[in-house]
Amino acid sequence: MRLEAPTRGMGLGIALSLVPGAALFTVFFLVPVGVVVATSLSDWSPIGSAFTGLENYRLLLADDAFWMALRNTALFAVAALFIQVPVGVAVAIILSQRIRGWRVLRTVYFLPNVVSGAALALVYLTFYNPRYGLLNQALGAIGVDSSRDWLFDVDTALPAVAATWVFTAGVVMILVMAEIAAIPAEVYDAALVDGASGWQRARYVTLPLLRDVIGVCAILVLLFTLAYFDGVYIMTGGGPADQTLTLSLYAFQQYSESNWGYANAIGALLIALGAIVIVAVRRVFRIGQRDF
Amino acid sequence: MTAVLGALAALSLAAAGCFGGDSSTKTGDAKGEVVITCEDCPIRPTKKDTFGRHFKQATDAFNLKYKGRYRVKSTPYTPANDADSAQHYERAALTDTLPDLFADQANVIRNVASSGKLVDFAPILERDTTWKAAFEPGAFASLSDDEGHVWGIPEQRDVVGVYYNEALLRRAGIAAFPTTWDELLAACSRLKATSVIPFAMDGDWVTQLMWANLIGTQPGGAEFLQSGIEDGGFADDPDVVQATEFLKRLHTDGCVNKDAFSGDYNRAAAPFLAGQAAMIANGPWMVADIEAAKIDAGYAISPGDGLIVIPGSAGWASGAKDDAHREAVAAFMRFITSDEQMLRKAVATGSYWPTKLEPTASQAERLEPLSYRLLEQVDEVTYAYPHAKFATPQAFTKAWINDWPAYVQGAMSTEDFLDGLSEAVQRQR
Numbered sequence: 031m032r033l034e035a036p037t038r039g040m041g042l043g044i045a046l047s048l049v050p051g052a053a054l055f056t057v058f059f060l061v062p063v064g065v066v067v068a069t070s071l072s073d074w075s076p077i078g079s080a081f082t083g084l085e086n087y088r089l090l091l092a093d094d095a096f097w098m099a100l101r102n103t104a105l106f107a108v109a110a111l112f113i114q115v116p117v118g119v120a121v122a123i124i125l126s127q128r129i130r131g132w133r134v135l136r137t138v139y140f141l142p143n144v145v146s147g148a149a150l151a152l153v154y155l156t157f158y159n160p161r162y163g164l165l166n167q168a169l170g171a172i173g174v175d176s177s178r179d180w181l182f183d184v185d186t187a188l189p190a191v192a193a194t195w196v197f198t199a200g201v202v203m204i205l206v207m208a209e210i211a212a213i214p215a216e217v218y219d220a221a222l223v224d225g226a227s228g229w230q231r232a233r234y235v236t237l238p239l240l241r242d243v244i245g246v247c248a249i250l251v252l253l254f255t256l257a258y259f260d261g262v263y264i265m266t267g268g269g270p271a272d273q274t275l276t277l278s279l280y281a282f283q284q285y286s287e288s289n290w291g292y293a294n295a296i297g298a299l300l301i302a303l304g305a306i307v308i309v310a311v312r313r314v315f316r317i318g319q320r321d322f
Numbered sequence: 323m324t325a326v327l328g329a330l331a332a333l334s335l336a337a338a339g340c341f342g343g344d345s346s347t348k349t350g351d352a353k354g355e356v357v358i359t360c361e362d363c364p365i366r367p368t369k370k371d372t373f374g375r376h377f378k379q380a381t382d383a384f385n386l387k388y389k390g391r392y393r394v395k396s397t398p399y400t401p402a403n404d405a406d407s408a409q410h411y412e413r414a415a416l417t418d419t420l421p422d423l424f425a426d427q428a429n430v431i432r433n434v435a436s437s438g439k440l441v442d443f444a445p446i447l448e449r450d451t452t453w454k455a456a457f458e459p460g461a462f463a464s465l466s467d468d469e470g471h472v473w474g475i476p477e478q479r480d481v482v483g484v485y486y487n488e489a490l491l492r493r494a495g496i497a498a499f500p501t502t503w504d505e506l507l508a509a510c511s512r513l514k515a516t517s518v519i520p521f522a523m524d525g526d527w528v529t530q531l532m533w534a535n536l537i538g539t540q541p542g543g544a545e546f547l548q549s550g551i552e553d554g555g556f557a558d559d560p561d562v563v564q565a566t567e568f569l570k571r572l573h574t575d576g577c578v579n580k581d582a583f584s585g586d587y588n589r590a591a592a593p594f595l596a597g598q599a600a601m602i603a604n605g606p607w608m609v610a611d612i613e614a615a616k617i618d619a620g621y622a623i624s625p626g627d628g629l630i631v632i633p634g635s636a637g638w639a640s641g642a643k644d645d646a647h648r649e650a651v652a653a654f655m656r657f658i659t660s661d662e663q664m665l666r667k668a669v670a671t672g673s674y675w676p677t678k679l680e681p682t683a684s685q686a687e688r689l690e691p692l693s694y695r696l697l698e699q700v701d702e703v704t705y706a707y708p709h710a711k712f713a714t715p716q717a718f719t720k721a722w723i724n725d726w727p728a729y730v731q732g733a734m735s736t737e738d739f740l741d742g743l744s745e746a747v748q749r750q751r
Contacts, residue, residue: 076412076437160580161593182525182583182727267585267720271728286405287717287749288412288433 063301070298074291086295096296098272099280102188106258106276109196110251118202119244123232125203126210136207140200147195151264154194155181158265181266187273191262202247209243210236245315252307256300277303356392356650358422358642363396372610376670384657392650397421408433408716415439420641422651428464428474428712431639435473441640443472446652453656461633461676463548464712474637475655476676478667482531482605482630482709483696488618490518490600499622503536503568506625510577513600521572522599523582524590526723529569530710531603531630536565538707539626547707551714554744557737566736573730583730585723606672606693621692628705629696633676635712714747721746 070086072079090096121139125132142150157164160179169176180190213236221231259278262268268275268283275283277300284293311317363381367374381394401407408430414420415437426434434440444466447454458479465474486499491509494516500506513520523529537543540561556562572578579599581589591608593599595615602608603624612619623629638658640651657663664675665685672690674697686694700706711719721742729739 076416076434078416155584177580179581179583179727184728184731184733267723269724269727270583270731271725271733273728283720286409287715287720288409 066294066297066301069291070295072291074294075288079291082291086292089292090295090299095272095275095280099268099275099277099296102273102275103255103258103277105188106192106255107252109192110255111248113196114199114251115202115244115247117197118199118247119206119237119240121199122203122206122210123236126207126236127228136203139203142198143200147260148264150194151261154261155265158190181274182270184270184273187266187270191265191274194261194265195258201250205243205247206240209240213239241315242317245311245317248315249308249311252311253304256304256307355390356646357395358392358647358650358654359397360394360423360654361397361399361421362425363394363423370610372671373607373673376667379666379670380658380663383663384654387657388653392653394423394654399424404430405716412437414641422642422647423638423640423654425477425636425638427636429715431465431474431637432467433715434639435467435471439641440473441642441648441651443475443640443652443655444470446648447472450652450656453659456659456677456679458633458676458678463633464635464708465637474639475659476633476635476637477658478636478673479676480605480630480632480635480709481674481693481697481700482603482632483621483623484535484601484603484625485594485608485612486601486620486622487594487597487599488620490516490597494518494600499620500625501627503539503625507575507577509600510572510575514576519579519593519599520577520601521579522590522594522602523573523578524585524587525583525726526585526719527587527711528590528603529582529726530719530722532572533565533569534630534707534710535603535624535626535628536568537562537710538630539624539628539705540565543628544705544707547710547713549713551710552747554747556740556744562740563736566740570730570736583727606674606690606696609672609690609692619692621696623696623699623703626705627703628707629700629703630709631700631706632708632712635709717746717749718743 069079071081071083073082073085125136129135156162158180160166160177163180165180166176166178178186180186217235217239218231221235226234255276257278258276259282262274262276262279263282266274268279277296281293281296281300284290284296360381363377364371364374367378369375381396385393399410401410404427407426411420411424411426411430411434415434418439420434420439431440457476461476461479462472462474465476466472484499490513491499494509494512496509496512500509510520521532523532534547538547543561543565546559546562550559556566573582579589579593583589590599590602591604591611594602595611595617597615597617638655640648642648642651659675659677661677661679664677664679665681668674668690669688672693674693681689725734725739725742728734729736734742
């Protein structure tokens, strides 16, 4: 789409109206990002700061905990992309068929999204507790004797943490349902005339038209995994043995240990990763581009 | 570049609104009264907050006694947890906004002292020899550095033993609390047979108390916990290796609650207070909870005849910037460490004094019997030693909580686990 040039004489008014927004953007985004990037090039602690160039980044490359955090964050991203998004899309397509009770189901499925992550984490701490948790009791009820400490067992900690949010795809569902509702009925009518079955209409009509919104959902869930902190902080603190450590949590831990420059190097990498994710997903899903 | 970074840091901290304007040092009012700001001096303590209520009483009494001369003004600050508090004071030191008075753990105070913004109490104590002599030997050890600076004033001496549920032990046929580590293992087997959790632990504080007991009740263990622990190299110390493996064995033999890995203190406290666990290591501050839970509890020295004694595990530090405020701070410190206030505090909270106070028989009668009996045994036990937590930086605790579950599950060797702890200590020194 080509933007029209502003009417002559309106330039000053437009510029002035942009000032408040630009000022807020500068103060609350550009300055903090600038601080993060600038201090990531320093050895900054309560004692003071000294410029060290790329030393923090060099140290990151040799830091096992950082690689573990990167691996875990990547695995969470994969889970979000290949489980959370498809689940949300599938639920949306099913509910958009207006099946019996779809309104209730939509509300119920969305409910976890209105509960704070911290509160949910506390619920899951109890759910996974090896002494009195619901999971082990349920397993016991079906004859599986388990006393596993799911969140603190090195073999199960990561999937146990992922399971607390990966099936919670209410936001994806709502966005996709809204997009489906906007698809003109004539498109489906034409498919029906051509003899398309319900599955074929979903596969060849609905899904291709959802490409944009699925791309947006992919960006949202990937950015969520990059910033994922509260749940893992409350449930495991990144343990056991860094098995659930994420990049955001690792940055926080370094900050807690007064390694502020090092923490901000991780923060700067997170900003870069976020930018890469947005650009890559936009390209893969060709968001905003027309096929016809 | 340093100046630029400093400016950026100050700008970002100011923009984030990290500090209110109330923690700065303020001069007195028109009459010349010196006002000192105090964080952790509770303004409205709850009924259950015995420590807070004591501090409120002490602050009010001080303000009344020194009316027109000195006044302690409480500034609200409630940290979310220990780490939050540590960061708060580190940031305050960086931005030169430390309060005139604040209380924290000794390792935090030593860390903040590295900023050069804390008052050194050593010259004040040298000038007031009576006050200095009132403290127990070693009372300032955890609040001092190698160069003789004293960065904090201790206000209590923690004596930490092991609580046990007498009814659960009796039911398992155990006549007396185990006095050796072998007896503890035997007690564990008998308690398990009665479906009782023998020992409650949490993967952090309580677990490390038992680690300290296992190390401290060996010859040379006290020296290690006092100072050797700061040097790392744990895996090279056979006593530490043995203690660590014994503690692991308690877990793998099923002597510890199954959910003992989160680092959440409640994972240990809850089963003991619910009458599901027979033993728990903890300090005298737990007495109030035990009484509320109506548990018939005893309080014993550790198997191996040792006690954790921590003089000055926490203390008061000062960021006062001029002589008038430093004098006011010293006056308040003298006041709250006086015999009268120390006794009041012991009665109110069950925690004891770091001074040479010897209560009369009638005064002793007012003290909580479980913990006071333990305090009286300090000079009689074979081994007295500090808790590992207070000679180590926060990174040690984080590494412990992170690696301990993996180690107990066999995913790490003893050497790897101890090397991880050593690295954490070295990293933050």
